[in-house]
Every structure is written in C-alpha cells, then in structure tokens.
Amino acid sequence: MININEVAETNEMIEKENLDVRTITMGISLLDCIDSDLETVKKNINDKIYNYAKDLVKTGKDIEKEFGIPIVNKRISVTPISLIGAACCKTPSDFSQLAVVLDDVAKKVGVNFIGGYSALVSKGMTPAEEMLIKSIPEALSKTDRVCSSINLGSTKTGINMDAVKLMGEIIKETAEYTKEKDSLGCAKLVVFCNAPDDNPFMAGAFHGVTEADCIINVGVSGPGVVKTALEKVRGENFEVLCETIKKTAFKVTRVGQLVAKEASERLKVPFGIVDLSLAPTPAIGDSVADILCEIGLEHAGAPGTTAALALLNDQVKKGGVMASSYVGGLSGAFIPVSEDQGMINAVEAGALTLEKLEAMTCVCSVGLDMIAIPGKTKATTISGIIADELAIGMVNQKTTAVRIIPVIGKDVGDNVEFGGLLGHAPVMAVNEFSCDAFINRGGRIPAPIHSFKN
C-alpha cells in the first residue's frame, strides 16, 4: 500500500518542482478530407477536427483535477497540409486559407496550438509542396495558433538543398511579415532532418501518414524534478549521478504513461506514444540548463557541457523507456534558448554561443531551438546554419531541427519578448562570413554511405 512519504514525494514534485504533463496532443489524419474543391476541403477539415477534438480540452482538465497533476497544453497535430491541399490549392494563397481554417477550429475547440502546416520534402518538392512553403509567411502572419514544420532531409534520402535555400528565404520573409511582434511567426516555424511522425511537441508536431486515423500522444516534462534529485547527490561520482537521473526519469514518465492511457480511454482514441522529454519553460526551476549546472558546470556552454548533456539525454531515455509501453516522438532533453531561463542567463553571461549550441545538438534531442539572431542576417547564412544542423542529423541518424528567429530591427545585445511559454531571448551573434556560393549550387546532398543497410 502507498505510504505517506511516497505521497508526499509525488506532491512535492508537482507543487515545488514543476512536475507536469507538458502536452496531450491529439493526432488526426485529414487524408479523407481531400477533394478537388477548396471549399469542400475547408469544410471537411473543420468538421473532422471538431468532431474528434471537441472534448479534448475538457478531458484534459478532468484528468488534471482527478489526479492532481497539471496538464499544461492540449494540442492537435494533423496530416501535412501539403498533401491535403495538393488537389485543391492552385496558389500559395489557397494554402493559407487552409491555415486559417486550422486556426479557427483550434480556437473553437480551445487548443493552444495546432501543428501540421507542413511539407515533407527531404528528397524533392512537388508543386503543391513548394506552394505550401511559399505560403508560410502569409499563413503564419494571418493565424495565431498554427505551427508549421518542413522536413528537409533524412538519413535515407540526404538533404534537399534546393529546399534548404528556399527555407532560408522563407524564414526571413516570415520574420518580415511578423516584424510588429518581434518576428514571432518564426517561433512557430521549424525545419527538420529525420522528422518523426508522432511528435507531440510544437512547433514540429504533425500527424504522419504512417499513423492511424486518430491517436493520443503525450509529452512529459520535469527538468525541475531532475534538478532537485541531483541536489541530493552533489559530489558523488558519475555512477550515482546517472542512476539518480534514470530513477527520476522513470517516475516522471510513469505519470505521462498514466495520463496517456487515461486520456486515450476517455476519448476512445488509441494511445500512440509517450515522448520522454525534459522540456523546459521560462518558469524559474524548470530549466535544463540548471540541470547542467547542477551536474557541475558554472554555466551551460562551459567546457564539459556536451558531455554532461550527452549523459543526461541518455539517462532520461534509459529511465523512461521502461516506464512506458510505447515511446516515440523526439524523446530526450530539449535545449531551447528563449524557453529556458538558465540558457538565457548563460547567453547573457557570454558562456553560450551558437556554435556551442550546435555541438550540443549532436547529443540531445532536436536541435537549434528558439534562438533569436540579428534581423539583418542574410537568407543564405540562415540556410547555411540549417544545412549544418541537418548534416548532423543525417550523418548521426537522429532528428535535428532548426527554429531560429531573425528579429527584424534588432541586433546583438538587444532583447526579444515572445511571451508565455515561448519566453524571451537575447539576440545572439551569428558568424557573418559568406556561404552564398555553397547555398546557391542547387540540388541535393546524397544520402550518407551508412544509409545503405539493405
């Protein structure tokens, strides 16, 4: 039988250490909404999403109350819209109308983000996919809750450099379209290499074509819980350190599994995966950088950071895997800058640079995330940063991503305020040497030799 100490431990994690379920994300396939008439598609999308997701927010709140665990976000991911709109959209503006439909239905059912304004172009682009990409600046400036993601490469296909070049320009253009709000549009736009089909986290969530009609994916969190557990083992060796992270990750993930099962039963929708992630928020005590400091660094970014992050990421997975029946998504430690107070402090102290962040992305889940850069940064430079990051993912057979915000009108030393979960960020310096000739070559980078496993 449960004893009073165990109950107190759990409640302490929830009340003082920011333990929460970060998101319940409902994945909905829109493949059966396809039609050659735009108006019909709009109606189909609205009806299908509303029908499946109308009780999502209420169910999340009920679970929250009964178990006493906060569920911070309730979200929706849908099939990449480039596929859904391919038969009916003749111009980029047609695609952005679909974004508006997604935004409206998201507001109607009360979710805070809807992901899937996406295209998967890791090898090549269809005309529809190119149109969707070109519609992103307009789509993200006209909507509040729509998130967009583009898969530009994979270990199996190599990197689509034409699309990488295009995305550099699109990110700049999106920044320009939303410059009144510190280029906020770019915070809802991410590019990937090896994008997973079942990621519950934004901005990269979409419902892959390999998935069922509707599923529930859950993303857990809990950097504060890990940090507090590590405070008790200061000075101990790496074995003790790793065991402590593993045990804590197990406990955190079990809560995610419980919530996922419960939500799936109540909504009568199959359970997909639990994403084992340490996802920080700007709240004090909810930081991945603080864990790195607790492991023994003065600031995130100091020598030793990559090693510390590598062990953290690995132990989180090892502890979490046994706690859940299905694990998927991105799973690992996230290192967004603006969403993590410890990362912001590290940048402000001069300890953390873009190059160090890139090294860190080799050993953790995802990649360069929520990084504000000067608005004057050239599109080709952004493409170069993307290409570097995707190459890391391609060669290491892992997911990598880039979500950077060239903040129009701001430069190194300025601060940017995105608000809410997206946080605030100091603008970081970018290496300004040119890569124009490299980006302008066109074509694709072939898949690496180790992709041929047949």
Added chain:
Amino acid sequence: MKKTIITVVGKDGVGIIAKICTYLANNNINIEDISQTITGGFFNMMMITDMNSSSKAIGDISDELAQIGEEIGVVIKCQREEIFDSMHRI
C-alpha cells in the same frame, strides 16, 4: 475500485480531522486507512478512501475538500490513487 488519496498539510489545530471526516461521512465515502505526522507544528495527514458509494464525482469532491481546507487554513488535496501507484510501484 475508485480509491483516492486525501492529503492534508498545514498548521496544526483543533478539529481538522473531525471536519474532514464529517464531510466524508456525509458523502458516503469510506476511510480505509489514515496515517499522520506532526513535524515542526505542521500537520501532515494522508487518508486512503473508497468513493465507490459516493454519488459525487471525484472532481467535485476534490473542489469541495479544497474549499473546506481554505476555511480551516490547511491545504487539502484529493487525488486518485493511480498517480502514486504508477510512480512508486512497478
């Protein structure tokens, strides 16, 4: 089995258990186990209860207990047992 864990944390005082037990009795909720400690003047109690015969939903009971807690100056939480089980038992 709708088992729930009720926890009470706060400054010690007269009649805390009485007040909560009266509420539980009025709502047909059976108490299966109680443990409590007082550390540094702080009252810490846990009850395992069975709500199968209660006509109210757990969410409502949770709200009403929180309300009672506010009246007598303690924090009362009511959570389903599974969250603790899943975290502490394999």
